[in-house]
Amino acid sequence: MKYRIIIWGTGFVGSAVLKNLIAHPHFEIVGVIVHSPEKEGKDLGELLGLPRTGIRATRDSAAVLAVEADAVAYFGPSAIHAETNMENLTRALRSGKNVVDTSMGVFQNPSRVDPQLRHRIDEACQQGGSSFFSGGVDPGFGNDLFPLTLLGLAARVDSVHTIEFIDAGTYPDQPSLQALGLMTSVDQPALLESPGLMTAIWGGPLYMMAEALEVEIEDTVERYRRWPAPMSLDFAMGHLEAGEAAAQQIELQGIVNGEPRIIVDHIHRVYEDAAPDWPRPQLHVAHANRVTIKGSPNIRQETVFSDEHSGDGNLGGCLATGMRVVNAIPAVCKASPGVVSTLELPLLAGPGGMHSLLD
Numbered sequence: 069m070k071y072r073i074i075i076w077g078t079g080f081v082g083s084a085v086l087k088n089l090i091a092h093p094h095f096e097i098v099g100v101i102v103h104s105p106e107k108e109g110k111d112l113g114e115l116l117g118l119p120r121t122g123i124r125a126t127r128d129s130a131a132v133l134a135v136e137a138d139a140v141a142y143f144g145p146s147a148i149h150a151e152t153n154m155e156n157l158t159r160a161l162r163s164g165k166n167v168v169d170t171s172m173g174v175f176q177n178p179s180r181v182d183p184q185l186r187h188r189i190d191e192a193c194q195q196g197g198s199s200f201f202s203g204g205v206d207p208g209f210g211n212d213l214f215p216l217t218l219l220g221l222a223a224r225v226d227s228v229h230t231i232e233f234i235d236a237g238t239y240p241d242q243p244s245l246q247a248l249g250l251m252t253s254v255d256q257p258a259l260l261e262s263p264g265l266m267t268a269i270w271g272g273p274l275y276m277m278a279e280a281l282e283v284e285i286e287d288t289v290e291r292y293r294r295w296p297a298p299m300s301l302d303f304a305m306g307h308l309e310a311g312e313a314a315a316q317q318i319e320l321q322g323i324v325n326g327e328p329r330i331i332v333d334h335i336h337r338v339y340e341d342a343a344p345d346w347p348r349p350q351l352h353v354a355h356a357n358r359v360t361i362k363g364s365p366n367i368r369q370e371t372v373f374s375d376e377h378s379g380d381g382n383l384g385g386c387l388a389t390g391m392r393v394v395n396a397i398p399a400v401c402k403a404s405p406g407v408v409s410t411l412e413l414p415l416l417a418g419p420g421g422m423h424s425l426l427d
Contacts, residue, residue, distance in 0.1 A: 071397050074099040074132055074165065076156065077143035078107065078115055078125065080240040081170055084383060085143065085390035087116050094420040095394065099132035100125045129156070133163040139397045143390060144171040146244045147269075154188060157200070161192035166199045166400050168393035175202035176212060177272030178407040179279075189407055199403040203393045203410070205385055206232040210357040211273040211332050212410045213392075214369065216280055224364040228277060229331040231347065235354035236315075236336040237303040239382055250316045250336060251308060254296045258313075266290040266320045270332045274322045276411065277330050289321040289328065295343040303339050315343035355381030391418070 073095050075086055089095050090112070100112055102125040107115060112123040126132060133140075140160040144153045153171045160167050174181055175189070189200055203209060211230040219225060236245050245251065249258025260266060267274075267288045278285045294313035301308055308314055315337045322330035335346055340353055349356030352372045361367040373384035395416045400408055 069398075070094060070096050071139060071401065072096050072098045072137045073394070073397065074101065074135065074137050074140045074160075075143070076101040076129070076140055076160065077145075077171075078102050079143060079145075080383075081386045081390045082141075082143035083116060084387040085141065085394060086112065087118065088387065088391070089394070090116075090118065090121060092420055095397070097121075097123055098137050099123075099135050101129050101132050102127055129159065133160060133165065137165055138401050139166040139168060141390070141394055141397070142167055142169040142171060144169075146241060147172055147174065148244060148247060150185075154185065158188055158192035161189065161198045161200060162196045164196040164198055166397070166403075167201075168396055168400055169200070169202040170204050170208075170389050170393055172202050173204050173207035173269070174272060175200070175407060176204070176207045176409065177276045178409050180272045180275055181407075186407070193405045193407070197405050199400045199405055199408055201393060201396050201400045201403075201408045201413070203389075203396070205357070205389045206230075206332075206334065207270055207273050208389065209392050209410070210371075211270070212276050214357060214371065215277055215359045215361070216410065218359055218361055218367050218369060219277070219280060221367060222361055222363050222365065225281060226362045227327075227329045227331070228281075228362075229333060229360045230273075231333040231335060231356075231358040231360075233349045233352075233354060233356045233358070234334075234336050234385075235340075235381060237305060237338040238380070239305075239336075240386070242305055245336065248316070248318070249292070249294060250313050251306065251338060252313055253309075253311055254294045254313050255311065258292065258294065258316075260290075260292045260316075260318060263290070266292065266318060270318075270320045274320055274330055274332050276409070278322060278324070280411065281330075283324045283329070285322045285324060285330070286326070287323045289323060291317070291319040291321065293317050295346070297338075297342070301339070308338060314338045315346065317343075317346060352381065355385065392416075395419075
């Protein structure tokens with residue numbers, strides 16, 4: 069079966085996905101919704117630097133949502149723009165389209181979503197008879213699919229620790245990193261120092277792992293630290309003054325039986341030599357997703373994404389982010405109306421992924 073899909077958003081993630089879906093045997097692109105006036109009416113091939121496709125981008129979401137389609141793949145702005153995302157997502161769901169999303173990571177674990185936000189999505193799903201799945205890298209498969217899969221190999225689990233390492237200096241969404249506290253003066257309070265915020269953002273996967281392990285999180289501990297640049301310098305996408313954060317660590321601990329047993333962690337560096345004493349990935353100088361399980365047996369997995377042409381880790385990771393939810397479309401279409409989580413999805417093996425070798 070070929071699934072007819074609408075792509076909403078042609079930013080970094082959306083464009084990476086589109087380039088890989090144009091000739092995909094299991095998905096047919098039937099509409100593309102854009103935000104920028106400069107993209108209005110342009111052929112998809114022109115937007116992507118590819119041959120013409122006959123598919124034109126438009127800002128008229130109502131017209132595209134009226135097209136017959138199985139699902140909308142929504143690659144909107146970050147959760148900083150939550151209200152814009154919610155308006156777009158509920159509009160798509162009410163139109164009768166199933167929706168997969170990478171923008172609202174709070175929906176990764178439906179049981180942890182703010183009740184008002186959850187009600188808006190549930191109501192739209194019921195009105196449209198549609199289903200909704202939200203995923204990403206982190207929050208996302210880096211701290212649900214990866215650790216949950218590995219936990220199935222363990223006889224005993226003493227602790228599980230996920231870490232996201234990224235090269236923040238080349239990360240495409242610089243404003244989001246700056247909003248959290250990176251590249252800002254370490255003498256000024258950071259947003260992530262606000263009590264409860266880290267739990268609100270990353271508590272979803274942390275509690276999901278606890279649910280899978282059948283243990284209770286007694287409390288969460290939020291640990292945030294920044295490493296100041298010793299001197300002013302230019303980096304790939306900007307400039308740092310001395311004393312501004314060249315690295316940050318974001319660590320959320322889930323306390324079980326009085327000890328930190330489930331940990332969701334992040335280390336972001338603006339340049340390679342920043343925070344030299346902090347942990348580093350082993351398979352790449354900057355990028356990796358690591359899962360460490362202590363128990364019987366001990367398990368450590370490190371995964372590195374890279375673009376097939378440039379080797380860029382950010383582009384590789386963003387493509388993986390998008391394809392995770394796109395490959396979920398068949399399962400989401402078969403689900404009952406409502407919000408679906410990773411715990412409810414079957415194995416997603418990426419059907420059709422070898423099509424180019426078989427043509």
